[in-house]
Amino acid sequence: MELLVSGPTGLQGLRQLRYRHRSWASNRRPLDLRLNPPSETTVAHARALLGGCEEPLSIVVGRPSDRRRLEGAWCEVCSRPFPARSIISLDERVGLPSPELLFLQMHAHLDDTACIALGFELCGHYCRQGTDAVAYELPPSTTPDALRRYLNRSPNVRHCARARRNLRFVRASSASPRETQLAMLLSLPHRHGGYAFANPILNRPIDVSAVTGNAWGADVRRTDLSWEGTRVAVEYDSSMHHSGSEKIERDAKRRTLLQAAGYHVVGVTNDQLKKITEMDRVGHTLSRLMGKRQRIRIRDYEKRKRLLHARLLQLDL
Incomplete structure (x- = not known):
C-alpha cells in the first residue's frame, strides 16, 4: 500500500x-x-x-x-x-x-x-x-x-x-439523520443540553401477534425509539418518508397495533423537532409516562439545551 x-x-x-x-x-x-x-x-x-x-x-x-x-x-x-x-x-x-x-x-x-x-x-x-x-x-x-x-x-x-x-451515547440501528437527532436530544445528559432520558433502543421489534391473532412471533412491528423496561415509544413522523395515503395508512395501523399491545406512543413531527418549545412538551410527556422526574442541577441548562438543539439541526446536511 x-x-x-x-x-x-x-x-x-x-x-x-x-x-x-x-x-x-x-x-x-x-x-x-x-x-x-x-x-x-x-x-x-x-x-x-x-x-x-x-x-x-x-x-x-x-x-x-x-x-x-x-x-x-x-x-x-x-x-x-x-x-x-x-x-x-x-x-x-x-x-x-x-x-x-x-x-x-x-x-x-x-x-x-x-x-x-x-x-x-x-x-x-x-x-x-x-x-x-x-x-x-x-x-x-x-x-x-x-x-x-x-x-x-x-x-x-x-x-x-x-x-x-x-x-457511551451512540446507539445502533438508527434509520435516518432525524431519528439520530431525536435520539440524541432526548438521551444526552443535562450537561450536554439533552433531556437525560436513558439511551433508547432504535427500531426495536415489537411482537403484536396477540393483538392481530397471529401465531406468536409471526407479526412484528418496529418502533422508532423505545426504552428498556418501559412501554413508552416515540414515533418520528417524517414528511419525506411518511407521506402518501398508503404510507399514512400503514403508519397509523402500526401505531394503533402498538397502542393495542400496551405501548404509549408519542408522535414527533419534523416541525416539532425544529422547535425547542415543542420538544419541551415532548420531554414533559415522556417524563410523565415513564414516571421520571427531571432533576436538573445545571445552572445554565436552558442555554446548553438551546445550543444542543441548534447544533443538531445544523448537522442536517
Missing part, C-alpha cells in the same frame, strides 16, 4: 462505498505500515478512486520527514502500528480507514455532538452523501460493540479517551 487517506477524506470515501452499496473487508491483523512519501501520482490516483474528490486529501505518513508539500493534499504523521481492522483496501495502492479507525480519527476534526452523530450514522442504516443526499435502508458499517473493542485496542492513541466518552 502506497497511500492511506484519513480523517475527512476517509469519511468521504467510506460514505461513497456505503452510498454505492459496496462491501469491504478490513485487515484482520495489526499493521505496521511502511508508507512511502506521497507523490503527485499517488495523490491523483487516490483522488480518482474517490470519485474525483475536490476537497484537500488527508494523507497519513509514518514519519515527519515523509511529509510533502503537495497541491490539494496535506499530511499527518502516525508512527504507531495500526490495530487490527483499521484499514480498508480500495486497491493495492490506496487504503481507507475502517469505520472503527474513522470514528477515532474524526475526533480530531469534529466537536462531541458531531462525533456522536457520526457514531449513530456508522452504526445505523443510512448514509449521508454530499450536501443534500442521504441513502437509506443500508446495512450498518459497524456496531457500538465493535467500536468499543477497537478503542480498547488503542488506549494510547490521541483522542481515544474522548472517543470512549462519546461512544
Whole structure:
C-alpha cells in the first residue's frame, strides 16, 4: 500500500462505498505500515478512486520527514502500528480507514455532538452523501460493540479517551439523520443540553401477534425509539418518508397495533423537532409516562439545551 487517506477524506470515501452499496473487508491483523512519501501520482490516483474528490486529501505518513508539500493534499504523521481492522483496501495502492479507525480519527476534526452523530450514522442504516443526499435502508458499517473493542485496542492513541466518552451515547440501528437527532436530544445528559432520558433502543421489534391473532412471533412491528423496561415509544413522523395515503395508512395501523399491545406512543413531527418549545412538551410527556422526574442541577441548562438543539439541526446536511 502506497497511500492511506484519513480523517475527512476517509469519511468521504467510506460514505461513497456505503452510498454505492459496496462491501469491504478490513485487515484482520495489526499493521505496521511502511508508507512511502506521497507523490503527485499517488495523490491523483487516490483522488480518482474517490470519485474525483475536490476537497484537500488527508494523507497519513509514518514519519515527519515523509511529509510533502503537495497541491490539494496535506499530511499527518502516525508512527504507531495500526490495530487490527483499521484499514480498508480500495486497491493495492490506496487504503481507507475502517469505520472503527474513522470514528477515532474524526475526533480530531469534529466537536462531541458531531462525533456522536457520526457514531449513530456508522452504526445505523443510512448514509449521508454530499450536501443534500442521504441513502437509506443500508446495512450498518459497524456496531457500538465493535467500536468499543477497537478503542480498547488503542488506549494510547490521541483522542481515544474522548472517543470512549462519546461512544457511551451512540446507539445502533438508527434509520435516518432525524431519528439520530431525536435520539440524541432526548438521551444526552443535562450537561450536554439533552433531556437525560436513558439511551433508547432504535427500531426495536415489537411482537403484536396477540393483538392481530397471529401465531406468536409471526407479526412484528418496529418502533422508532423505545426504552428498556418501559412501554413508552416515540414515533418520528417524517414528511419525506411518511407521506402518501398508503404510507399514512400503514403508519397509523402500526401505531394503533402498538397502542393495542400496551405501548404509549408519542408522535414527533419534523416541525416539532425544529422547535425547542415543542420538544419541551415532548420531554414533559415522556417524563410523565415513564414516571421520571427531571432533576436538573445545571445552572445554565436552558442555554446548553438551546445550543444542543441548534447544533443538531445544523448537522442536517
